[in-house]
Amino acid sequence: MKPDPQEGIDNLIxxxxxxxxxxxxxxxxxxxxxxAVFALPLSVLSVLVATSKHYQPTHVLQFLVPLLLLNLGxxxxxxxxxxxxxxxxxxxxxxxxxxxxxxxxxxxxxD
Numbered sequence: 614m615k616p617d618p619q620e621g622i623d624n625l626i627x628x629x630x631x632x633x634x635x636x637x638x639x640x641x642x643x644x645x646x647x648x649a650v651f652a653l654p655l656s657v658l659s660v661l662v663a664t665s666k667h668y669q670p671t672h673v674l675q676f677l678v679p680l681l682l683l684n685l686g687x688x689x690x691x692x693x694x695x696x697x698x699x700x701x702x703x704x705x706x707x708x709x710x711x712x713x714x715x716x717x718x719x720x721x722x723x724d
Contacts, residue, residue: 630712633708633712643694644699646694648691648695654687657684
């Protein structure tokens with residue numbers, strides 16, 4: 614007995630949607646990492662502000678400038694990761710929505 618050709622198409626579509634959902638999970642993991650990278654410089658700066666009465670910024674300028682540049686780099690990296698992952702999640706959502714509209718028989722399984 615041969616399998617129904619419609620079952621093969623449904624399995625192919627389900628496989629494609631599973632792949633898209635896996636890619637979406639990866640993008641969400643990137644979003645989580647971007648938020649963590651973005652939060653690190655903020656916590657470092659809050660520690661610097663909290664302990665600022667124990668040092669003179671002009672005396673530790675050689676340490677403060679590279680630290681602030683590193684923090685700026687981490688903020689930029691965190692913003693990039695967050696922005697890129699949000700765009701990817703939206704792309705995957707639109708692709709899944711297009712597949713649901715194209716194959717209405719499987720739309721009930723994807724809500």
